[in-house]
Amino acid sequence: MSLHHPGGAPRLLTSEFLARRETGSISEGRQEHHHQEQEQQQQHALGGLSHSIPKTHTYLVLLNWNLSKRLPDFWEKAGTCICADGGSNRLHDELPAMMPEQDPEAVRRRFLPSVIKGDLDSIRPEVLAFYKGLGVPIVDSSADQDTTDLTKCIAYIEEHLKLEEAQLQEARCISPRICMEAAEADQRRYQQLQxxxxxxxxxxxxxxxxxxxxxxxxxxxxxxxxxxxLLGTSADRNQGTVQGSTPGLGSERVTLQEGVFLQHKHQIIVLGALGGRLDHTLAAINTLHMFPDLNIVLLGDGNLVRLLPQGRSVIKPDRSIEGPMCGLVPMRGAATATSTGLRWNVDKTRMAFGGLVSTSNKICSDIIEVETDSDLVWTVELKD
Incomplete structure (x- = not known):
């Protein structure tokens, strides 16, 4: 082990990850049920997406950084695509270049995001006008200056998941009605914040x-x-623009039981989350810690990052494209962890910044297990 993390070549492919929390608040029978469900879902997935999770519950978030050339593949698998502010510029500019044999304007019109959400201080005026003219919902979250655009988007997705489960129907975030209901929930929380x-x-x-x-x-x-x-939002539908910010945090976070349930009903892939400015990367990782019950994968510049929540986690890497270099990083404070399947396993080892951090480790098995008393960040390089 060492205290640095090597870079990797860009490749946005990953296998499916499974995280399981084991606490006394869940019955043994319920734990076994979820364990069996996880085992059924442990299949290698193309493009970071699990085949066992339906398209309607697969979310793609685009940030304002280099997008993978595999974006069309991600798009095909996802039921909902959310552009975080400047991510709209990336979609507008970079996607046509990935399909040089096709008409750029036709490509842009075919790949329309489900919603654009954020401060709207990075999206170019002509890009905003383009998508707005085609009926893409625009959620202006500039009233909330306490959270990042990614956090706003993830909270928006969480609100959708809660609304859909409450209504006992499948996720259809392209529906204007569902989008408006999420925005109205934004409004209530923003008023509470004020x-x-x-x-x-x-x-x-x-x-x-x-x-x-x-x-x-x-x-x-x-x-x-x-x-x-208590991150909230407001709503103003003037001129087709929804004013809003970030719902679903604080005291209204989902319970552990709900969190375990949600973890196996959705997946959130974030492109452009890693690379570029370090503060942006750190902010993206911070968002993982804000939503520990959501199944989020951060991808960018040849790296994959995700949260290993407190408890037991099982990872099945696709070793043809993942690794061998990897790391277990305690970014929320000290953590005592035990692992199997790594070159340098930890055994009830206390890790913390200012002390031991398991970076520059290596994957040595098709199955990796990690038991930790505090959240860890799992990072792995992706090959060409």
Whole structure:
């Protein structure tokens, strides 16, 4: 092991990953049911997508970084594609170049995103006008400056999953009705956030009315904490644009039982999540920790990253394209973990930044198991 992580050549292919939480809050019978379900789903998947999860529950998120040339393959497998702000520019510009034998305008019109969501400060005006003119829903989340565009998109997907399960119907995010319902849920949460901020500010004023500088600092810090717990949105349908931000966090996070259920009913593939600015990459990894119950894969620049939640995780890598270099990184604090299937396994080993971190490890088995008392980040290189 060493304390650095080597780069890899771009290749957005991966196998299916399975994460299982084992806690006393789930009965032994329920644990066995989920274990059997996981075993049935352990199949190698092309393009990072599981064949056992229906297209209607497969989500593709495009970020504002280099997109894989396999984007058309991902698109074919996904039922919903969400562009995060500047990801719309990438889709508009790069996809036609992947199909040089076809008319660029026809390609753009054929591959329309289900929704564009974000601050809308990166999407070019002509790109915004193009997609808006073709009826693509535009969700303006500029009112929320406490979360990234990726976090907004993932929370939007989570809201869809909750709405669809509540309505006992399959996911159809291209439906304007479902999109509007998610946006309305955004609105309610944003209003709650604003009320919380106002109450906090009033409390700060009552405590220290003469200390304006200290008051502003406390208010800013408290507002950030409130946002992390209760990220909300608003809705304004003027001129076909939905105003919104981020739903589904804080005290309303799904329960463990719901989380395990959701994990096997959906998959979220994020393209353009790795590479470029380091702060953007770190923000994407932070989003994984914000949604530990969602099945999210980050891909970009020859790397795959995903969360191994607290408990036991089983990974079946496609060794023809994945590895051998990999890593187990505790990015949320210290973690004590045990692994099998790696060149340098950990055995009840405490890992933390400032100490031991299992990077530059190697895959040595078709099955890798990791048991951890705290969330870990799994990273693996992807071959040409």
């Amino acid at each position: 009320e919380s901020k106002q109450q906090q500010q009033q409390q700060q004023q009552n405590e220290a009315p003469n200390d304006s500088v200290a008051q502003q600092e406390r208010t800013s810090s408290a507002s950030g904490q409130q946002a992390a717990q």
